[in-house]
Amino acid sequence: MIHYVIQIVAFQLLFLIVYDVFLKRETFFNWNRAYLLGTAVLSILLPLIKIESFRNVVPQVYTFSFPKFAFETQNPIVLNEVVLKGTSTSNSILSHVPNILLLGCILALLYFLFRIFQILKLAYTNPKVKEKDFSIIQVSNSTLAFSFFHYVFIGEKIKTQERESILKHELVHIEQKHTWDLLFFEILRVVFWFNPLVYMYQNRISDLHEFIADSKAIKQNKKQYYENLLSQVFDIKSVSFINPFFKQSLIKKRIIMLQKSKSRKIQLLKYTLLIPVVFGMLLYSSCSQDRPTKDVAKQEYRVSNESQEKASSEVLQSIADLKESIAAKGSMTDEEKNALKTLMMLVSPDGLKEPYFKDVVKYAEIPYGVIEQVPAFPGCEKVETREESINCMSKELNSFILKNFNTNLSNDLGLTGEQKISVFFKIDANGQIIDIKARANHPDLENEAIRVVSILPTMIPGEQDGVKVTVPYYLPIKFQIKE
Structure with missing residues (x-):
């Protein structure tokens, strides 16, 4: 989960860098709108897409010295997975991360619903004028000017000569359904409230909405439109998913953008930068896929x-x-x-x-597919078939690991969730456990697994053609920890 979130943040950061460096200053407003919406969705989906063929884009190089090849080609006997149970009472901040994230989502959702309630309250407590495709809400004793879905909110203190320009501007927001864009990012803010890049995305799409509306509304009376922008600063509610007509921090940008010449069509080629960027992200997400435990x-x-x-x-x-x-x-x-x-x-x-x-x-170390008689746990030597011997070995090993593994490590180390431990070892011609190796997310888990396997009793060695031989084994351990 953490790796998935990190990938989302990394992808969004790269997408925003491309936007700010190459696209932000162009007048292809609708293209930029599609870019911001599309890349926001891609940043969430790309980490989930795993293209297996991409994993082989960079060929692996093998070294064929005999010792290395011998080690890699051995096919160990895979034992049944040992499932350990543990508990953790650690006060580590990491153990509370899921609860913190959930609490943040709940608070963000409540705040979002509260702001929706404020807008609905304005709509139902003020006079309304119904038009064909929209409604005008006359906000009493206010200089508000914004739109929300098919509602245009205009304060009664706004001068009559300015209302026409404001209305034309806000109608563009309604026609192009800009509120849906803002609500999409608002939902992302609820889910990813801890990610500052989502807020940056929403600010950029909000700016774009104003540029789009300005470019269309200014066509009829350019002089009057400039005067309206410069005459005063209206009261603006601090709501991130409405389309305000006047926003002090944005007025300068809007005027500059209105004065810009239209970008040449050749500049559209900049959007092709998205192709190598997305390809690189797909390559990364595909190659970073964790290998399944059963295939280790x-x-x-x-x-x-x-x-x-x-x-x-x-x-x-x-x-x-x-x-x-x-x-x-x-x-x-x-x-x-x-x-x-x-x-x-x-x-x-x-x-x-x-x-x-x-x-x-x-x-020699005899592979599982070749050996005639597999090693046996003391007490399992009387079984008739190789499969029964392996099953008996797994059962006894499972019991031994459960009895001797120090499950209190989960509390000592502040571990939570599910921990995987992969153990490799060999049973030599004398029945001794040798060459023990372990892999886990924590070195103390590796050391504990090695300790437990090293105290296994002497086994009955495997045989090949009447000769005692060394046999490799793989033992998977799953450590389930509850708080």
Whole structure:
């Protein structure tokens, strides 16, 4: 969730930079309106779009040294997920973030509804003149001048000669349905009340509305229109989703924009900047997708088919060369034994059964798809099938982890929600747990997972063709923490 919000903020910031630098000063007001509305929606949707093909835009480079390839190509036995339960009474500010965000949304919604109520109160407590497509609300003892949907609010203190210009201006807002734009950003302000960029978006669309209305209303009496803007500053309610005629901070901008020459059509090419910007955002959001937990083991050891074929041919050639050398001498040096230790991890299932290699197969790490007899938890050795042995191992490991894992860490570390821990380990030819590695969002969780796995009892080692071998395992742990 936090990553999603960060992406929204980052995308909105980039969109606004493009707007302020390249588009803001152009007189393509309707194009700018579409840009602001469109990019506000895109900033919310793009982080949710994951295009798998984009993940392969930058090809991965593999290094094919034998030790690295051997480690990556091992296919571990994937054990059943261990689910731990924990509680947290931490007063960390992070644990209260969801509640703070929700409270902010509620307060923002109440404030929004209160301002709607104020406008409706003005509409129903003041005289109304019904026209064909709109209604004029005569606000008593006021110099208000703004529109809201099909209502035009005009204070009774406004001079008669100025009313016509104001009315023409506000009718443009009504015809082009500008209130809907402002309400859209108002909803965003309720949901993303903590995001200052939403407020910036709303200010820019509000300015654009005035430029659009000015450009159309000024066509009939330009001199009178300027006089109205410069004559006085009307009372303006502090409401972000109405279209006021006079707004002191905006009058100067409106006059400057009215005096600008129309932008040349060639400047429309600036909007094509949106194409590479959106493409880059799609690329980022697609490539930043987290890998599913159930695929961690496969992803950890994945290599391309082409790479496997190339490496396999090299391995077979190396084995053939070593076999010829050892046969010629009738003995095996330590260097040759170490070489075979590496090569045997890549050899085919048929190769493992060659009697000639029985004396070195104990050095190999045998993949799940090849091994004849998997390691067994003490007490599980009497089961009949490999699948039953794996299930028994999972059950006993699950029970052991649940009993020995320190779930109080959730309170000590102030953790909340769901924590994922990925544990990799091997059971060697002596049944010992070796090469334990763990990954989690917090180092203390990694250390605890390693500690618990390291105190597992000695296992009954796996066997291949009657020889005890080393077998890799992957154990997923889900730590669910409630406050």
